[in-house]
Structures are given as C-alpha cells and as structure tokens.
Amino acid sequence: MMVDVILPCLNEAPALPWILDRMPAGFRPIVVDNCSTDGSGEVARSLGATVVPEPARGFGAAAHAGLLAATTDLVCFCDCDGSLDPRQFPLLTRPLRAGRADLVLGRRRTLQRDAWPVAARLANWELARRVRRRTGLAIRDLGPMRAASREALLGLNLADRRFGYPxxxxxxxxxxxxxxxxxxxxxxxxxxxxxxxxxxxxCVRTVRDMSQILAR
Incomplete structure (x- = not known):
C-alpha cells in the first residue's frame, strides 16, 4: 500500500537529492514548495517528486497543503533538511498497519552532538513536558517525523498555519x-x-507559536 510523504520545503535544494534518494519503496514524496528562492521546487521535480506550491508562508501552511494534496490512506510528515533519514518511515507506519496506534511520532535520537542545538533541545523538552501534563500522553518529543491516517488527520480540523501545527x-x-x-x-x-x-x-518563534496552542 502506497504512503504519501509530506515534505514542507523552504530553500532546501542542497538536501533534496539526499532525501529523495533515500525514499523507501512504497513511499511517495510530496514536496510542498513554500516560496523557495533557491530552486527547490525545480530540483524536487527533476528528481521525480510531486511538487505542490504553497504561497502562504508558514510551516503549518505547507504541511497542511501537503495533507490536502495527498491521496493515500496513510501519510507521513518529515522535515526537508536532511536531519531525518526517510529510510526510517517503515518504523513509523508499522504500528499503524498493525492497528496499535493512531498517530506515531518519531522520537529523535542524536548520533552527533551538534545535530540538535541545546536551545532547541531544551525548548522541545519543556513543551513535551507540558503536553504530558495536559494530556497524559507518554511522549518525550514533538519532532517533525510522524505518521497517521490522512482522513483522520483531516477530521482533526487543524487550524494553525505556523510552527504550532505539529x-x-x-x-x-x-x-x-x-x-x-x-x-x-x-x-x-x-x-x-x-x-x-x-x-x-x-526557537523563540517555535516556542511562541506552540505556547499559543497550549494556551487555548
């Protein structure tokens, strides 16, 4: 069963060949070009990816445009900067296919110390702590690599179009x-x-946008 992979993209031309070359069989990339000025859309298209232009700037705007463009039952999301290897997508879809989960999040484990700046790591830790306290969910990371049912996600009526979307x-x-x-x-x-x-x-923009979500 094919799975669409939504890749919000803003000026990521250098990373796209690495990412698209590692897309596993059965996973189809949808690169959402969010007003790139470095030719990202053209690079992705030349490498065989579906490219969706999204003129409204914002991570959430790009991610949701990809969700609307997707056609498969299951979808994955991932950053388009090469920090996460697409070959790991089957790890995320496996619990969905087995009926053990409805939303699967990739908990990031660093292989190199400089992969995750301290400020971003601390912000993520604090936001995840607040989510655990609010919801009871046993999660430790609010990372961008995730998978779920497309129709179910549309039913969540996601409204944020900035960094609060995840x-x-x-x-x-x-x-x-x-x-x-x-x-x-x-x-x-x-x-x-x-x-x-x-x-x-x-980091400040991300924490601000996510804090607004938590305050609702």
Whole structure:
C-alpha cells in the first residue's frame, strides 16, 4: 500500500537529492514548495517528486497543503533538511498497519552532538513536558517525523498555519482519544543553514507559536 510523504520545503535544494534518494519503496514524496528562492521546487521535480506550491508562508501552511494534496490512506510528515533519514518511515507506519496506534511520532535520537542545538533541545523538552501534563500522553518529543491516517488527520480540523501545527496535531489527537506512540529515529546534522532549530530566533518563534496552542 502506497504512503504519501509530506515534505514542507523552504530553500532546501542542497538536501533534496539526499532525501529523495533515500525514499523507501512504497513511499511517495510530496514536496510542498513554500516560496523557495533557491530552486527547490525545480530540483524536487527533476528528481521525480510531486511538487505542490504553497504561497502562504508558514510551516503549518505547507504541511497542511501537503495533507490536502495527498491521496493515500496513510501519510507521513518529515522535515526537508536532511536531519531525518526517510529510510526510517517503515518504523513509523508499522504500528499503524498493525492497528496499535493512531498517530506515531518519531522520537529523535542524536548520533552527533551538534545535530540538535541545546536551545532547541531544551525548548522541545519543556513543551513535551507540558503536553504530558495536559494530556497524559507518554511522549518525550514533538519532532517533525510522524505518521497517521490522512482522513483522520483531516477530521482533526487543524487550524494553525505556523510552527504550532505539529503541536496542534498532537493536542487535537489526544482530545479525540487517539492512541499516540513514539518510535526511536536517528537525528542527524541538517544539510545547509538552519532557519528554525539552529537559530535562537527560530526557537523563540517555535516556542511562541506552540505556547499559543497550549494556551487555548
């Protein structure tokens, strides 16, 4: 059974060949070009990926555009920067196919110390702690690599179009009584310059957007 992989993309041309070359059999990449200026869309298209343009800037806008464009029963999400190896997608879909979970999150495990900046790691730890306290879910990471049913995700009515989108997905899933689990995935240094987790400003924006979700 084919699985669509949603890859929100903003200026990730250097990482795209590495990512698309590692897409497992049965997993079909949908690169959502979120106003890239480095030719990311053209690179992805030349490598055989489906490219969906999304003119509204924002991680959530790109992720949701990919969800709407997907056509398979199961979908995966992943960052497009080379920090997560697509060959790990079968680890995420296995609990779904076995009927053991409704949403599977990849819990990032670093292989190199510089893969996950301290500021981003601490922000993620604090947000995950607050989610555990709010929902009772036994999760330790709010990472971008995840998998679920496409139709079920659409039913969550996700509204955030910025960096709060991944957290809103988890919070709405918990409110809907979904079974949420984690599987370990390797986390690598990203390819190219970081726009979010590798910068203090990016961490601040992410925490701000996710805190707004928690405050609702």
């Amino acid at each position: 957290l809103e997905m988890v919070m709405n899933a918990a409110a809907a009584g979904w079974r949420v689990c984690e599987v370990d995935v390797s986390y690598l240094p990203r390819i190219g310059k970081s726009k979010v987790t590798g910068t203090l400003g990016g």
